[in-house]
Amino acid sequence: MIKVGVFGAQGRMGSEVVKAVEGAADTELVAGVDTAEEREAVRGADVVVDFTHPDAVMDNLRWLIENRVHAVVGTTGFDDARLARVRELLAANPGANVLIAPNFGIAAVLMMSFAAKAAPYFESAEIIELHHPNKADAPSGTASRTAELVAAARERAGSAPMPDATTAEVPGARGAEVAGVRVHALRITGMIAHQEVVFGTHGETLRIRHDSMNRESFMPGVLLGVRRVADLPDRLTLGLEPLLGLD
Numbered sequence: 296m297i298k299v300g301v302f303g304a305q306g307r308m309g310s311e312v313v314k315a316v317e318g319a320a321d322t323e324l325v326a327g328v329d330t331a332e333e334r335e336a337v338r339g340a341d342v343v344v345d346f347t348h349p350d351a352v353m354d355n356l357r358w359l360i361e362n363r364v365h366a367v368v369g370t371t372g373f374d375d376a377r378l379a380r381v382r383e384l385l386a387a388n389p390g391a392n393v394l395i396a397p398n399f400g401i402a403a404v405l406m407m408s409f410a411a412k413a414a415p416y417f418e419s420a421e422i423i424e425l426h427h428p429n430k431a432d433a434p435s436g437t438a439s440r441t442a443e444l445v446a447a448a449r450e451r452a453g454s455a456p457m458p459d460a461t462t463a464e465v466p467g468a469r470g471a472e473v474a475g476v477r478v479h480a481l482r483i484t485g486m487i488a489h490q491e492v493v494f495g496t497h498g499e500t501l502r503i504r505h506d507s508m509n510r511e512s513f514m515p516g517v518l519l520g521v522r523r524v525a526d527l528p529d530r531l532t533l534g535l536e537p538l539l540g541l542d
C-alpha cells in the first residue's frame with residue numbers, strides 16, 4: 296500500500312484526488328489538508344499530492360522535501376526561478392523525489408507531444424487555452440509548457456520567425472508571448488480545461504485540440520505519478536511524459 300496525503304484536499308482537484316486515492320486498491324489516504332490545517336497530519340505518508348495555489352505550493356514543497364516525503368505536484372505557476380529553488384532544496388535534502396506536471400490528463404500530455412511533433416512543419420503556431428473563470432493563473436501551465444515545447448522543436452528544426460505584420464495593437468489583442476509563441480487565455484463559465492494549438496502554412500492548417508470534460512479525467516495520471524514518483528531516475532521530473540514513454 297502506498298500511503299498518500301493530499302494538500303488542497305477541499306478544492307476542486309484535491310477532493311477528486313482524495314476520492315481516487317480512497318478508491319484505488321494500492322493506495323491509502325493518510326490525511327487531506329487544506330488552508331490553515333496542520334501539514335503534520337500527513338506525517339507518515341510516502342507521497343503527498345499538491346493541488347493548492349501558486350502562492351502556497353513553494354512552501355508546501357519546501358516542507359515535503361525537508362521531511363523526505365515524495366511530492367506529486369499539479370499546482371501550476373512554476374517558472375525557471377521556482378524550479379531552480381526546488382532543485383536547490385532537493386540538493387540540500389536527500390530522500391524525496393518531486394514530480395511536477397502542469398497537466399495530468401493523459402490525452403493532454405499526448406496533445407502537447409503531438410504539437411511538438413507538428414511544430415517544425417508549419418510557419419505559424421499559436422495556442423488558445425480555455426478554462427473555468429475560477430482559475431488563478433494565466434496563461435495555464437499547460438499552455439506555457441506547450442509553447443516551450445513548440446518553441447524548442449522549432450528551434451531544433453531551424454524554423455524561420457513566424458510571420459506577423461501587426462504594427463498597431465490594442466494591448467493584449469495578440470495574446471501573451473511565451474517562448475516566442477502567442478498564447479490566448481479565455482476564462483469561460485461552464486468550461487473545465489481545454490486547449491487548441493493552431494498551426495498554419497501555405498494552403499493548410501492543423502488544429503490539435505484537447506478537452507477535459509471533468510476533473511476525474513486527471514486522476515489516472517495523478518495515480519500514475521503517485522505509483523512511480525519514488526522510483527523515478529531524477530529527483531525532479533517535469534511533466535508526465537517520461538512516465539508514459541513519451542520523451
Ligand SMILES: NC(=O)c1ccc[n+]([C@@H]2O[C@H](COP(=O)([O-])OP(=O)(O)OC[C@H]3O[C@@H](n4cnc5c(N)ncnc54)[C@H](O)[C@@H]3O)[C@@H](O)[C@H]2O)c1
Pocket residue numbers: 302303304305306307308309328329330331346347348349351355368369370371372396397398399400430432513
Ligand atoms: N496539473 C493538472 O493536471 C491540473 C489540473 C487542474 C488544476 N490544476 C492546478 O491545480 C491548482 C488547484 O486547482 P483547483 O481548481 O483545485 O483549485 P481550488 O481553488 O478549487 O483548490 C485549491 C485548494 O487548495 C487550498 N489551499 C490553498 N492554500 C493551501 C495550503 N497552503 N495548504 C493546503 N491547502 C491550501 C484551498 O483552500 C483550496 O481548497 C491550480 O494551480 C490549478 O491550475 C492542475
Ligand SMILES: O=C(O)C1=N[C@H](C(=O)O)CCC1
Pocket residue numbers: 371397398426427430431434435436437438487488
Ligand atoms: O483548472 C485548472 O486550473 C487547470 N490547470 C492546469 C493548467 O494550468 O494547465 C491544467 C488544466 C486545469
